[in-house]
Amino acid sequence: xxxxxxISFQHEVEEYLTxxxxxxxxxxxxxxxxxxxxxxxxxxxxxxxxxFTTVRVNTHLASVKHVKKLLxxxxxxxxxxxxxxxxxxxxxxxxxLIPVIGPSLTYFRFSLYHN
Numbered sequence: 001x002x003x004x005x006x007i008s009f010q011h012e013v014e015e016y017l018t019x020x021x022x023x024x025x026x027x028x029x030x031x032x033x034x035x036x037x038x039x040x041x042x043x044x045x046x047x048x049x050x051x052f053t054t055v056r057v058n059t060h061l062a063s064v065k066h067v068k069k070l071l072x073x074x075x076x077x078x079x080x081x082x083x084x085x086x087x088x089x090x091x092x093x094x095x096x097l098i099p100v101i102g103p104s105l106t107y108f109r110f111s112l113y114h115n
Contacts, residue, residue: 007047017042052087055096064088068096 009017020026021039030038057067072086075098082101089095 005047007043050100052097052099055098057094057096059094064094064096071096071098 017039021035021042026035055067055071057064068086068088075082075084075086084099084101087097087099089097
């Protein structure tokens with residue numbers, strides 16, 4: 001089991017999120033318990049590192065394949081001996097994904113379905 005500490009926000013951010021998830025309209029639509037559950041789920045997700053670093057390629061300046069090759073080479077230079085793939089997003093043609101090495105289940109889940 002992994003442990004991620006409770007995320008803390010600046011006062012203004014916490015106030016904004018509280019207004020968004022604990023307002024009367026949302027509570028009326030979902031119920032108090034469901035609204036609170038969604039708020040806690042958001043806080044949990046925000047406290048976890050992302051599964052991927054996302055790179056958007058400006059295809060007017062370079063091709064996706066070229067940028068993919070450059071990124072792969074740079075990662076190899078910086079992290080010798082570590083093979084980190086640069087993946088093309090399956091639906092967004094100008095997006096590249098670089099798996100984050102760390103305590104995230106997203107990469108594990110992604111690899112289960114895409115290998």
